[in-house]
Amino acid sequence: MTQTFSFSLHGTDGRARTGTVHTPRGDIRTPAFMPVGTAATVKAMMPENVRATGADILLGNTYHLMLRPTAERVARLGGLHKFMNWDRPILTDSGGFQVMSLGALRKLTEEGVTFKSHIDGSKHHLTPERSMEIQRLLGSDIVMCFDECPALPADRARIRESMELSMRWAKRSRDAFGDRPGHALFGIQQGGLEEDLRAESAEALRGIEFDGYAVGGLAVGEGQEAMFSCLDFAPEQLPKDKPRYLMGVGKPDDLVGAVKRGIDMFDCVLPSRSGRTGQAFTRRGVVNIKNARHMDDPRPLDAECTCPACSNYSRAYLHHVFRSQEILSSMLLTWHNLHYYQELMAAMRAAIASGTFADFEEGFHAARAQGDIEPV
Numbered sequence: 077m078t079q080t081f082s083f084s085l086h087g088t089d090g091r092a093r094t095g096t097v098h099t100p101r102g103d104i105r106t107p108a109f110m111p112v113g114t115a116a117t118v119k120a121m122m123p124e125n126v127r128a129t130g131a132d133i134l135l136g137n138t139y140h141l142m143l144r145p146t147a148e149r150v151a152r153l154g155g156l157h158k159f160m161n162w163d164r165p166i167l168t169d170s171g172g173f174q175v176m177s178l179g180a181l182r183k184l185t186e187e188g189v190t191f192k193s194h195i196d197g198s199k200h201h202l203t204p205e206r207s208m209e210i211q212r213l214l215g216s217d218i219v220m221c222f223d224e225c226p227a228l229p230a231d232r233a234r235i236r237e238s239m240e241l242s243m244r245w246a247k248r249s250r251d252a253f254g255d256r257p258g259h260a261l262f263g264i265q266q267g268g269l270e271e272d273l274r275a276e277s278a279e280a281l282r283g284i285e286f287d288g289y290a291v292g293g294l295a296v297g298e299g300q301e302a303m304f305s306c307l308d309f310a311p312e313q314l315p316k317d318k319p320r321y322l323m324g325v326g327k328p329d330d331l332v333g334a335v336k337r338g339i340d341m342f343d344c345v346l347p348s349r350s351g352r353t354g355q356a357f358t359r360r361g362v363v364n365i366k367n368a369r370h371m372d373d374p375r376p377l378d379a380e381c382t383c384p385a386c387s388n389y390s391r392a393y394l395h396h397v398f399r400s401q402e403i404l405s406s407m408l409l410t411w412h413n414l415h416y417y418q419e420l421m422a423a424m425r426a427a428i429a430s431g432t433f434a435d436f437e438e439g440f441h442a443a444r445a446q447g448d449i450e451p452v
């Protein structure tokens with residue numbers, strides 16, 4: 077097994093790419109979807125079950141973990157992998173995005189951000205240097221630069237100012253990260269939906285040099301059409317020989333459209349969060365299991381799915397445990413949704429490798445257009 081971090085590109089189909097990110101903790105097959113383990117757990121799932129869905133890597137949230145149980149405590153207990161019983165790669169965000177979304181509870185300066193904890197109101201300070209320290213204490217394999225981004229729409233002056241600050245923070249993040257063989261630091265491109273600002277940001281990041289690059293500042297209210305328009309140019313501005321990560325995305329059709337435009341990695345709470353609210357993703361679209369039409373339905377959620385929820389239970393049972401607010405409901409639907417997402421990524425990897433991505437995309441949209449199976 078490799079002791080260094082590297083990326084190998086195996087094939088392309090149009091702008092879609094498939095490859096492998098090599099890390100000392102194991103390989104990540106790309107395009108990859110990273111389930112979100114916010115508070116050192118993918119909610120309702122045991123780590124070995126997350127692995128069984130096909131996940132090669134998880135995401136942990138710096139903001140949540142620094143407040144509780146704290147990075148220092150996780151470090152004393154042997155690091156995040158040991159703490160949460162996941163020995164494969166972990167990517168941590170920088171905490172920046174979640175702090176920004178606190179709105180009135182935070183104050184932004186050149187130095188960093190001061191904010192109040194949503195848990196107990198205690199005051200905290202987060203800077204590029206502190207974010208690097210927290211992510212090192214957690215033992216993260218892929219560390220993200222500390223950055224800042226406005227919600228969209230925002231005016232151009234605000235987007236430029238924010239992007240330039242993020243680039244200064246990117247340099248400070250790089251300096252603070254230092255030389256850590258086997259661990260990677262990813263830079264984050266900003267610039268809103270503006271092509272020239274995105275190009276400037278990409279140029280600044282290339283000058284600093286990172287192990288991978290994220291397209292940041294999207295999925296913040298701009299809508300899918302605007303996001304795809306931005307992805308028509310943003311990934312191409314980044315180095316071809318490094319992984320490209322689209323942060324916080326998304327719905328299944330977002331993933332397909334973004335892979336088509338050259339993205340390699342994704343994370344999103346959607347499959348796990350939706351599982352807890354009774355929404356299931358299937359190849360024929362979203363199924364609301366709470367709907368009364370499932371009450372007497374003996375058929376599985378998705379007859380073609382091999383996950384435990386679909387292999388062993390009927391729609392009627394899934395409806396019953398959801399309506400009864402049983403914990404098993406969240407467990408089964410989260411498992412199904414994560415399984416669906418990983419199958420989707422595997423299908424895209426196979427399609428890119430065989431040069432059939434266009435056919436795959438057509439089939440994907442055709443199945444969804446059919447809608448759910450007819451009620452019994």
Ligand SMILES: [Zn+2]
Pocket residue numbers: 377378381382383384385386387412415
């Ligand atoms: Zn299933």
